Amino acid sequence: MAGRNFLFVPGPTNVPDRILRAMSVAAEDHRSPDFPRLTQACLEGLKTVFKTTVGHPILFPSSGTGCWEAALTNCLSPGEKVLIARFGQFSHLWADMCRRLGFEVEILETPWGEGAPIDRYLSALEADRQHTIKAVLVCQNETATGVASDVAAVRRAMDSIQHPALLFVDAVSALASIDFRMDEWAVDVCISGSQKGLMLPAGLGVVCVSQKALETAKRTTSRRCYFDFGDMVAANASGYFPYTPSLQMMYALRESLGMLAEEGLENVFRRHRYLAGGARAAVMQGWKLKLCAADSKWYSDTVTAVLVPPGVDAAAVITRAYTRYNLSLGAGLSKVAGKLFRIGHLGDLNELMLLGALAGSEMAMLDIGMNIEPGSGVAAAQSYWRNS
């Protein structure tokens, strides 16, 4: 099919040409005297993105899932307990990983479409008088449902009763698109990946670790080797890695960090909010459909999950969009399979690109016989952006 694929899944996202060019470099010796310059540029630049001065950014050659595992195996001993709210496929997978790795998991079952239930986190922590909960896990942006949660409020709940657990945040589809504050929220491990807001290919696990988490990792006894925080931080201190790093991905990351700095991180967040506003206007005012996110306080600025009416198969919209219009939309996962489709709007994106995705979604919905007004979503988004 002529023209480019319209990639509107919520990650991997579009890789800007500038980044593609930056990573098109010959191999280099990762033990050369010059190599630490690249390492330092990446790690220092990431501190700005994580909003930390005291945390340690770490790059693992993995995806976000590897970083979930790193957080757990570094900071917990076998059988120790974690607390997590489950409200979508990614919080589910993280909770499941905890169980599979042999940790005890207290799950706060939460309807899909809602975000982190702060009061229930608090009650669970209050009930834990012996402080057996060693880590509190929160998914900042549940990509499966388009729901963003209030991480600062989870930290406030923990502090209000001086619970000493570590705070782990999954910011895989939030970092560099939705505000995240490592130091201010006293996050102990923030987990992210390269293929979302950082606009890179998949392949770098991007983590930030607090001093408290590093100290804890010295005492824990879970088995780990490749994902050891201590080995990584020790080698990074002189600008090197404990094993071969992905040089091309690091050049790509340095470029991405440069682009984010040029735009300004706060402007990046504003752009994501502004674009998301247009997508939501298309869904609710234009198409008269509902979001999976049950309340405006949970609206995600990086992904919009659109519920289709009963009797309609959302998978048919996605298939039609892909096969007829070369538009990739995100599928409904697990519990919400067939019930929704997702429009990812994060990374290197502007209004006209997103209008293309909204137009394509609209055509696909009409083609499969959905009862929406032709042009209504595009018009609602245009009007939102023209008036914002």
Ligand code: PLP
């Ligand atoms: N957490 C969230 C919120 C995600 O959206 C994803 C992937 O989309 C993951 C974790 C898993 O990350 P990865 O696919 O990079 O392993």
